[in-house]
Amino acid sequence: MTTTDPTAFRVAQKGVPGAATAKSADTPLPPLFRPLSLRGVDLPNRISVSPMCMYSSQDGFATDFHLVHVGQFAVRGVGLTMIEATAVAPEGRISPQDLGIWKDEHVAGLKRVTDFVHSVNGKVAIQLAHAGRKASTYPLFLKDGRSLVPESDGGWPAQVVGPSPVQWSDYMAQPHELTVAEIQRLVRDFGEAARRSELAGFDVVEIHGAHGYLIHQFLSPLSNHRTDAYGGSLENRARFLTEVVAAVRANWPETKPVFLRLSCTDWVESSSWDIQEVTEVVKLVAALGVDVVDCSTGGNHPSQQIKYGPGFQVTYADQLKRAVPGIHTIAVGAITTPEQANTVVAEGQADIVMMARPFLRDSWVAHAANALDVDLVYLNQYERGRL
Secondary structure (H helix, E strand, C coil), X not given: CCCCCCCCCCCCCCCCCCCEEECCCCCCXXXXXXXXXXXXXXXXXXXXXXXXXXXXXXXXXXXXXXHHHHHHHHHCCCCEEEEEEEECCHHHCCCCCCEECCCHHHHHHHHHHHHHHHHCCCCEEEEEECCHHHCCECCCCCCCCCCECCHHHCCCHHHXXXXXXXXXXXXXXXXXXXXXXXHHHHHHHHHHHHHHHHHCCCCEEEEEECCCCHHHHXXXXXXXXXXXXXCCCHXXXXXXXXXXXXXXXXXXXXXXXXXXXXXXXXXXXXXXCCHHHHHHHHHHHHHCCCCEEEEECCCCCCCCCCCCCCCCCHHHHHHHHHHCCCCEEEEECCCCCHHHHHHHHHCCCCCEEEECHHHHHCCCHHHHHHHCCEEECCCHHHHHHCC
């Protein structure tokens, strides 16, 4: 029987791309290629693609670009591919071209992506996000990047919100201070986004609480000047996050993990938001059902002084993993070589290594398997490319 439906035929795979075995019984499998189980989700290795904004949507809808962009990582053996920051509300987009999940109509396009990933035995995650005061900006490759998009060009500068009326910089919007009712509406938006993520077939949801976006804005005293129940003490500054976590967990299957990305320091000397406060917050959210903390840094203040270097953020994943029993962590940031990534996992500094730019350059997984001397399962159709 023939059909013109391009999704009606899939090649049955002989294994899981990215799964690996040692080449001899005398050689242990490198930790980077050891499988990992998180609740009911089994990953074939510890390699993950970071969420990367692609600025390729219209009205939040996934397009053919997203199918190809995400699909390429699944066919090449990435353990978990995370789709880009996906807005839970239209005014929560970083740019007008951002992906969205604020309405039920978005589900079908996203499910087309997850269905393909699952057809090749891959796993795929979604990052749920709200940009807060950093919304309505141009993509990096348009205009001069990060400058404010006016209404005349599809922006919404008058609808940009934050915990307090504090601009990130003078070229971004002056945010409206959220009322308590508006905060509660956003909590429900995150919960609804998690429900839609399940309908769309994702294996993992990640809550974006980093890089100066809305949740990070509540957590940091640099951007949160409130004097009510959502500001002041660490407990109050973390209230929005804990309510979001509870809403997401309530709308997400118990058999699937919840990730949380956090900036583990503001890189600003006057800010108290650093690894000590992060550790206390992670203890709170772990009790609410967060399984994995994705450890990044910075993004909330233009005066940040980032101490950049190879693996410069790995220490935060390591410290959290040691300080909070039962929590899994992800290391991210300037991790580029297979040997470097394998060491992070081997030394117990993190459970997963997440990369972005290396995957924009090449497939990476096959090179890592070759460098670490393991036999890798290839996609049937790609078997002839074996190194």
